[in-house]
Amino acid sequence: MQDLKQPDSLRLPNGDASAGEEVKSPFLIGVAGGTASGKSTVCKKIMEQLGQAEMDHTQRQVVAISQDSFYRELTPAEKAKAQKGLFNFDHPDAFNEELMFATLQNILKGHKVEIPSYDYRTNSLDFENMLVIYPADVVLFEGILVFYFPKIRDLFHMKLFVDTDSDTRLARRVPRDINERGRDLDAVLTQYMTFVKPAFEEFCSPTKKFADVIIPRGADNTVAIDLIVQHIRDFLNNRSRHGSTGNMALYMNLELNAPVAGFAGPDGDDGSGNGTYNAIRRFSTLCKELNMQGNFFFATNKNLPHH
Ligand SMILES: Nc1ncnc2c1ncn2[C@@H]1O[C@H](COP(=O)(O)OP(=O)(O)O)[C@@H](O)[C@H]1O
Numbered sequence: 001m002q003d004l005k006q007p008d009s010l011r012l013p014n015g016d017a018s019a020g021e022e023v024k025s026p027f028l029i030g031v032a033g034g035t036a037s038g039k040s041t042v043c044k045k046i047m048e049q050l051g052q053a054e055m056d057h058t059q060r061q062v063v064a065i066s067q068d069s070f071y072r073e074l075t076p077a078e079k080a081k082a083q084k085g086l087f088n089f090d091h092p093d094a095f096n097e098e099l100m101f102a103t104l105q106n107i108l109k110g111h112k113v114e115i116p117s118y119d120y121r122t123n124s125l126d127f128e129n130m131l132v133i134y135p136a137d138v139v140l141f142e143g144i145l146v147f148y149f150p151k152i153r154d155l156f157h158m159k160l161f162v163d164t165d166s167d168t169r170l171a172r173r174v175p176r177d178i179n180e181r182g183r184d185l186d187a188v189l190t191q192y193m194t195f196v197k198p199a200f201e202e203f204c205s206p207t208k209k210f211a212d213v214i215i216p217r218g219a220d221n222t223v224a225i226d227l228i229v230q231h232i233r234d235f236l237n238n239r240s241r242h243g244s245t246g247n248m249a250l251y252m253n254l255e256l257n258a259p260v261a262g263f264a265g266p267d268g269d270d271g272s273g274n275g276t277y278n279a280i281r282r283f284s285t286l287c288k289e290l291n292m293q294g295n296f297f298f299a300t301n302k303n304l305p306h307h
């Protein structure tokens with residue numbers, strides 16, 4: 001059964017802010033999938049459709065972060081290997097799990113965090129170009145192994161897996177790595193066959209089972225993206241009406257056991273327990289809509305009522 005329990009941070013009434021200060025404890029969405037499956041493009045489309053992409057960073061309600069900012073720093077010997085395409089960037093050991101965990105926890109507490117960008121040409125973190133992540137309502141965290149580490153996986157309120165076939169992914173990765181990541185064809189293909197493909201099968205693909213929602217064909221799946229966007233929009237509207245402690249986990253039926261006192265959903269829920277029922281209905285309707293569209297798949301979730 002999916003573990004869709006709600007992290008403590010969303011249960012806290014006001015995080016760790018000083019008295020009177022409003023804290024945004026965001027709804028955290030994990031976006032996993034193989035290399036070049038379209039994870040960043042899906043996140044970009046969600047942001048664009050929500051009118052967030054062109055907005056000033058300090059004002060955004062929805063932000064996207066890449067797991068690549070949490071690659072660990074390489075030793076000189078590893079750097080030399082990486083330059084020859086002989087370092088495995090697709091293995092879980094290539095990441096700094098503790099830093100990733102601590103950063104996501106800080107984000108969930110509503111803190112502003114700074115993370116380095118990643119330079120694929122030098123295979124290193126770029127501390128000259130720090131990314132400032134301001135508190136937001138919804139945070140998308142995308143990467144090949146975002147569901148691999150159990151304690152990080154458990155932080156997500158919703159897990160999406162972008163499922164694009166491997167031929168398409170390779171066909172996209174080759175030109176991207178040559179044009180944008182400064183690689184040559186031989187190195188790209190060698191790295192793919194030596195590390196990327198085996199690691200996808202061993203570490204990334206098995207995490208698909210943890211996803212709440214699987215999005216076949218990535219950004220081409222406009223129906224799936226439209227529906228996800230619509231539900232984020234509903235959540236943002238709900239939160240702006242009821243304050244930053246408005247709870248998307250309940251709103252989208254991810255926590256069915258604990259009605260939140262004072263929660264009032266768009267149908268006038270009052271937290272008495274009917275709110276939970278209405279949340280179930282809304283989320284169930286989303287599932288039905290998606291199933292009827294036939295190009296979007298919800299993983300089995302025993303929390304959802306069957307009709
Ligand atoms: N639906 C699509 N159709 C065509 N090209 C795409 C599509 N989705 C992504 N791409 C391209 O494929 C490459 C990888 O996409 P990206 O979103 O960066 O994947 P990921 O974040 O999973 O590595 C990029 O060059 C992107 O422009």
Ligand SMILES: Nc1ccn([C@@H]2O[C@H](COP(=O)(O)O)[C@@H](O)[C@H]2O)c(=O)n1
Pocket residue numbers: 034035036039068071089090119120122123124143144196
């Ligand atoms: N120095 C690096 C770091 C990572 N990679 C590759 O990037 C892939 C993950 O990023 P996606 O946008 O494709 O999800 C991963 O498959 C690594 O092989 C790299 O080539 N060099």
